[in-house]
Amino acid sequence: MRILVLIAIGLLLYIIISNLLRKNRSSPNVVTEKMVKCGHCGIHIPKKEAVHAGDDFYCSQAHLDDHRQVN
């Protein structure tokens, strides 16, 4: 009889933990955020934080300026 109680508790914990994990996984703007690559140094930054010129993205205004001077 005791083993049934343990199984029931284990099952309950499993359900609670898997619910928590699912909730964390579906939290917004962490996983779904689109990353872009800086055209100057190659670092990856979130698209909304990137500086963009035409089709190119840069991590900062300074790198956009540097890249324009090189070309």
Ligand SMILES: [Zn+2]
């Ligand atoms: Zn950069």
